[in-house]
Amino acid sequence: MLEIRNLCGFYGNSAALRNVELSVGDGEFVAVLGRNGVGKTTLLRALFGLLDRTTGEIRLGGEDISGWPTHKRARAGIGYVPQGRGILPEFTVMENLRMGAFARTSDRGEEVESLVFDMFPMLSEFAGRAGGNLSGGQQQQLAIARALLTDPDIIVLDEPTEGIQPNVVELIEDVIVKLNRDHGITIVLVEQDIGFARKASSKFAIMEKGRIVASGAADELTDELVHRHMSV
Numbered sequence: 001m002l003e004i005r006n007l008c009g010f011y012g013n014s015a016a017l018r019n020v021e022l023s024v025g026d027g028e029f030v031a032v033l034g035r036n037g038v039g040k041t042t043l044l045r046a047l048f049g050l051l052d053r054t055t056g057e058i059r060l061g062g063e064d065i066s067g068w069p070t071h072k073r074a075r076a077g078i079g080y081v082p083q084g085r086g087i088l089p090e091f092t093v094m095e096n097l098r099m100g101a102f103a104r105t106s107d108r109g110e111e112v113e114s115l116v117f118d119m120f121p122m123l124s125e126f127a128g129r130a131g132g133n134l135s136g137g138q139q140q141q142l143a144i145a146r147a148l149l150t151d152p153d154i155i156v157l158d159e160p161t162e163g164i165q166p167n168v169v170e171l172i173e174d175v176i177v178k179l180n181r182d183h184g185i186t187i188v189l190v191e192q193d194i195g196f197a198r199k200a201s202s203k204f205a206i207m208e209k210g211r212i213v214a215s216g217a218a219d220e221l222t223d224e225l226v227h228r229h230m231s232v
């Protein structure tokens with residue numbers, strides 16, 4: 001479904017991604033792991049054309065999308081939940097959700113809407129409230145809902161439980177697992193919680209200094225690998 005080949009990415013002249021290779025099959029759940037500052041967010045940004053420059057290939061369903069503008073990638077079936085949520089604080093919950101619905105090209109509007117409002121009851125409750133007045137956990141639910149309304153085949157989430165109160169962490173983790181297992185949505189998740197990554201994912205990739213230094217099936221994510229590449 002998603003094939004990343006020899007991907008290099010740059011901020012100005014400095015290389016932030018080095019020869020990244022990653023393949024994500026239909027229905028898989030890939031956890032992208034690594035210490036702070038190793039390039040996890042940069043990799044996701046590269047998928048959406050948000051870096052100054054990239055080289056290499058990003059194939060989605062066989063087609064190289066690496067030269068496409070960001071909005072066209074969103075319409076091609078990948079949803080993005082950025083680190084720090086990226087909702088529009090001055091706009092209401094409903095207006096934020098409309099941004100997602102606007103990027104949808106499928107005709108499954110009613111289905112995805114009922115899915116999203118079932119998963120996140122707070123959205124109806126706070127529909128008219130400004131995004132910026134929601135709690136961190138509510139903003140994260142809004143960001144995930146907005147991405148889901150594009151009716152994506154694959155959803156890319158960047159540390160969705162970072163800085164969120166524990167009861168909402170559980171809700172968000174359950175939703176991510178459900179999207180994958182019950183709705184067949186392919187997941188790429190940047191995650192700091194190794195326990196959740198092990199439990200939820202089918203594959204892992206560990207980054208260091210802009211490269212993928214270890215990858216494999218989730219049950220191959222040994223304590224030794226975690227210690228070597230992730231302890232601080």
Ligand SMILES: Nc1ncnc2c1ncn2[C@@H]1O[C@H](COP(=O)(O)OP(=O)(O)OP(=O)(O)O)[C@@H](O)[C@H]1O
Binds near residue numbers: 011038039042
């Ligand atoms: N806009 C930018 N301009 C220049 N360099 C940047 C920019 N954003 C990130 N970097 C650099 O690129 C490298 C990778 O950063 P990135 O944000 O991708 O790391 P990360 O793995 O997501 O870290 P974290 O776990 O803290 O979110 C870091 O050295 C960072 O300083």
Ligand SMILES: [Mg+2]
Binds near residue numbers: 040041042083158
């Ligand atoms: Mg990051």
